Amino acid sequence: MNVQVVMVSLLTLGMATAVWAEDAAKAEPAKTEAAGDAAKTADAGTVKDEPIKPLEAVTVKDEAKVELGKKLYFDPRLSKSGFISCNSCHNLSMGGTDNLQTSIGDHWQQGPINAPTVLNSSMNVAQFWDGRAKDLKEQAGGPIANPGEMAFTHELALDVLKSIPQYQDEFKSAFNKDAIDIDMVKDAIAAFEDTLVTPDAKFDKWLKGDDSALSETELKGYKLFKESGCVACHNGPAVGGASFQKMGVVEPYKTDNPAEGVGGLTKKDEDRFKFKVPTLRNVELTYPYFHDGAAKTLEDAVHTMGQLQLGKKFTDEETADIVAFLKTLTGKQPEFQLPILPPSTNETPRPEPFNKADKDKAKQKDAGAKADGKQS
Amino acid sequence: MNVQVVMVSLLTLGMATAVWAEDAAKAEPAKTEAAGDAAKTADAGTVKDEPIKPLEAVTVKDEAKVELGKKLYFDPRLSKSGFISCNSCHNLSMGGTDNLQTSIGDHWQQGPINAPTVLNSSMNVAQFWDGRAKDLKEQAGGPIANPGEMAFTHELALDVLKSIPQYQDEFKSAFNKDAIDIDMVKDAIAAFEDTLVTPDAKFDKWLKGDDSALSETELKGYKLFKESGCVACHNGPAVGGASFQKMGVVEPYKTDNPAEGVGGLTKKDEDRFKFKVPTLRNVELTYPYFHDGAAKTLEDAVHTMGQLQLGKKFTDEETADIVAFLKTLTGKQPEFQLPILPPSTNETPRPEPFNKADKDKAKQKDAGAKADGKQS
The missing domain is CATH 1.10.760.10 (Cytochrome c-like domain)
Known part of the structure; x- marks a missing residue:
């Protein structure tokens, strides 16, 4: 894998938020405005001005x-x-x-x-x-x-x-x-x-003007999510996915998992433990959490993120409120028919143990071993 | 597993074709008439009188x-x-x-x-x-x-x-x-x-009176399938599935697979290598074939069945004709949306390595080993 090429590819994507070299703790909410571009399909007249943008259904082109x-x-x-x-x-x-x-x-x-x-x-x-x-x-x-x-x-x-x-x-x-x-x-x-793409989450309805879409607790959770600084990284229509950030800004993250994130590619010390900020859309469904899957529950994940990334110790009630908000990001799941696959033909290579190449190799090896006078 | 209970259950099903004690070679085509009962939903006025019966779509009741x-x-x-x-x-x-x-x-x-x-x-x-x-x-x-x-x-x-x-x-x-x-x-x-259930196969259309549904080759294949005696076991709406028969009637079947079929349950010598006759509906899609999956292609399967069960050596052309017929048994595959599963909750037991019981056991074992003065 040519790391240089990947770096260049990433840097030429032209997305202002794709910034490996920035720390989440230093990021300003202003930075998140760039992500708003992606939400331009939403009706600008009614959409609330928030760092999280509505997710729109896609039209299948081809x-x-x-x-x-x-x-x-x-x-x-x-x-x-x-x-x-x-x-x-x-x-x-x-x-x-x-x-x-x-x-x-x-x-x-x-x-x-x-x-x-x-x-x-x-x-x-x-x-x-x-x-x-x-x-x-x-x-x-x-x-x-x-x-x-x-x-x-x-x-x-x-x-x-x-x-x-x-x-x-x-x-x-x-x-x-x-x-x-x-x-x-x-x-x-x-x-x-x-x-x-998973549009029509409760949160999208709220963003588009339906004030009754969120409960008091969910709204409280969102306000806390925003005011605590979570939106510095989790913003835009995907509520994340737009930048790389260090895992463990205020306190180091302890894990047995050897993955080094971006640093594993660039070999630069400042890139160690930098990972892509995951989307929080459908986070209720995507447990367990973090690159090492070590956070079993949303409560675990919120608590750890607050402490390690923002230096905040959320109370149990605050954590519960944020979790209630996060569950409003569960959108309409893709609906489609289970595809029926075209059958293999007599010419289709079969998986092991029907793989002729493997068998031939085994036979050759066997023949070789016999020729060498060894036991097969 | 209580073998007696299963035997009784099977014998009380009242299906005349579920006869472990009969050999395929001895079976008369007349025997297959019993399977016709299952096709009673088809329009008796137009359905051809054949040992294979049309497959009808099911109505979802609940x-x-x-x-x-x-x-x-x-x-x-x-x-x-x-x-x-x-x-x-x-x-x-x-x-x-x-x-x-x-x-x-x-x-x-x-x-x-x-x-x-x-x-x-x-x-x-x-x-x-x-x-x-x-x-x-x-x-x-x-x-x-x-x-x-x-x-x-x-x-x-x-x-x-x-x-x-x-x-x-x-x-x-x-x-x-x-x-x-x-x-x-x-x-x-x-x-x-x-x-x-997979209705509307080409063969069903033919059975229901559409003479143009089968090509000449396919029809030739069906006639050979019928006249050679394959229908003795592969009959009824499922083209099989209605009886248990010995694998290897005329010649013994050679396999590394240790499965003994019904004999493995009853421990009776006459039940050794008796297996349920598989349905041939959608057989084009269900490769590889036989209980041991040893027949890679339909041609292999037809050739082996002819020789071992019926004592017939089909020519390549005959085999190809029968295979052409068998492919007309591919029906309309079930159409439904991929189900969206309800998410686990914080209370849902997680699979390994999140299984607390396993971890606790490991911990106990470890503690026990330490108490015994052994290295952990």
Whole structure:
């Protein structure tokens, strides 16, 4: 992975809030205004002037590509085992996450980091906790070829797709080309993910002028969230996702998890433990929390964030109020039919133990061992 | 598992075709007439008189129960890991199977047998390859508590469900009771599974009088399928599922798989290698084939069945014709929205490594080891 390239990619995104070098504690609320641009589709006449902006439903532009991407997202044949799909860890029945501390990968390997939600992820300044992919398209290829996740190769995944006539047809419809390459696979998956936006949360209704949408407690929680400085990082339509910040500003964060965030890419000391600020949209559904998944409950997460990032010790009542507010960010979950996948053909490579390449290799090895006079 | 009870249950089902003691080779086509009863919903005026009967769509009777069952079917929190749901191995995007030789279970354990399709499974004379569950309700509890599959216990699964208010409400709506027990869980899952019927296959259209629905090759394949004796076992609306037959009648079946079928339950020599005849509905989607998943392609399966069960060596052309016919049995797959699962609460037990009981046990063990003067 070429870190320089990623850095440049990130820095050329032109989003004023994507600032690795800033600390949350130093950030001014004024900074959050830039995020307001993304909410320009909302009716400016009625929307309240708040650092959090309403989330708007997306219009599907390219239905053929989105439908294809949905199938690929649910297709476990993009993994070596034939058992793990994108939806295994970014489960759209469960807030776009797996609700595990860290994910389960090929051969039950335990992942190094908590799976971030795919919901509203198109609004992130970059993808992965350390921002090493500049967008969803770049991200989509990662897990397929990660030996700890889907453990496949792009080439083998393409062999599977190319062997299936219905996929050939759908790629042709979506891309107007008689070929399938990994760029198209990533593009289609990203096009589907772009549609995974969750509008119409209670908080959106309140932002758009329905004062009765929030209870007294929820409103109290929001005011505290705003006045305590949480909005310095958690702002805009995604209530986060727009900047990288150090985990542990006022006090260091204690964890067994070895992830170093942006510092793991740049090798700069000032980037250590800088992670992308996660979106708080649907946070009620995306437990457990933090990059290490160590916070089991929203109460844990709010308490720790207050103390470590803002130097505030929220009382139990304050924490409860903020949690009540956070639950108003649960939006309308994406509604779609479970995709029916096109069947493999006789030409489709099968997952282990039907993988001929593996068998041939084993046979060769066996033959080699015999030729060497060793026991097989 | 009380084998006697299962045997009695099976024998009291009153289905004339559920006959463990008969051999496929001895069966007369006349025997298949009994299966016609199940097709009584079809219009008798137009339906062709064939051993295979049309498959009719089901009407959902209890929507609350079916919707609840759908959620449970997709909920990985019914597994110890929080990662495996019913849909993991009986994937409704993939013909109700996992398309693996044998399934992957908790901690990547390899299952002992090929996962049968859940599609049209309500028509099976009994559930599992060896028929050890009398119906879908009895089957549904099995995988949850099987240490090699979902590896949970019914009690722990109930603890999860009881801690989630939305599930409490949905169980109350479905069962009119202020409680959740495993009987209700199994009942709801079975109610959902009862809806997973796949009507409107090309072959159904042909059966109902549309002579143009089948091509010449497909029709030739069907005639050969019928005349060769395949219909002795593969008949009725599910094209199978109605009897237990010995695998390897004319020649013994060679396999590394240790499963003994019905004989594993009854310990009777005449029941060894007797397995439930699988449905051939959607067989295009449910590869690989046989209880050991050893037949990779439909061609393999047809060739082996002809030779071992009927003593016939189909030519390549004959095999291709039969395969063409078998593909006309692919029906309309169940269409429904991906269910959105109700989120866990702070009271919901978390999967490992958040399982307090496990941690406490580890701590106790550690303390015990220290008290014994051993190194921890």
